[in-house]
Amino acid sequence: xxxxxxxxxxxxxxxxxxxxxxxxxxxxxxxxxxxxxxxxxxxxxxxxxxxxxxxxxxxxxxxxxxxxxxxxxxxxxxxxxxxxxxxxxxxxxxxxxxxxxxxxxxxxxxxxxxxxxxxxxxxxxxxxxxxxxxx
Numbered sequence: 001x002x003x004x005x006x007x008x009x010x011x012x013x014x015x016x017x018x019x020x021x022x023x024x025x026x027x028x029x030x031x032x033x034x035x036x037x038x039x040x041x042x043x044x045x046x047x048x049x050x051x052x053x054x055x056x057x058x059x060x061x062x063x064x065x066x067x068x069x070x071x072x073x074x075x076x077x078x079x080x081x082x083x084x085x086x087x088x089x090x091x092x093x094x095x096x097x098x099x100x101x102x103x104x105x106x107x108x109x110x111x112x113x114x115x116x117x118x119x120x121x122x123x124x125x126x127x128x129x130x131x132x133x134x135x
Contacts, residue, residue, distance in 0.1 A: 007123050011035075028060035032126035035118075037073040038087070040106065041080070046087040049095065069125035070102045073118055078108035 012027045028034075034056050038045040053070065062068040074092050077085070089106060096102040103125070105118040 005127070007127075009119070009123075028056055031056075031060055031062075033069045033071065033122050034060070035071045035073060035122055037075050038092075039076045040074045040087045040092075041076055041084045043086050046074075046092070046095075053099065066100070069128065070099070071118065071122050071125060072096050072102050072104045074104065074106045075109055077106050077113060078111045 014027070034053075036049050036052050036056075038049055040046075049072065057065045057068065060068075072092065072095075074087065074089070079085075092106075093104055096104045103121050105114045105121070107114045107118055109115060
């Protein structure tokens, strides 16, 4: 548990769609954490992580972009019993390590696999980010 603090999440799911890019400033400004989600069965969605991360940093313009908290979720691990997977966990973890050791979770939103653990990490990162901004 996180310090017995009641948390409210405000989540904006833009699904990486271009039509939401113009709304980025309104959505991202003041964010305490950014969650990047890709489909482990789609190399294109994994390849877009860089673009999504950079776009977020541009739109949100956090005071310390190098240390802004991100969490990456490799989703849909339940699809086709994992047989249609194209992005390995090793590749995803290497990408996260190259971006400053971003926490990484493999999830299934459909089956609820690792979702709670991921959101606990997101909350801890958001709280830590908020505490540092207050200093």
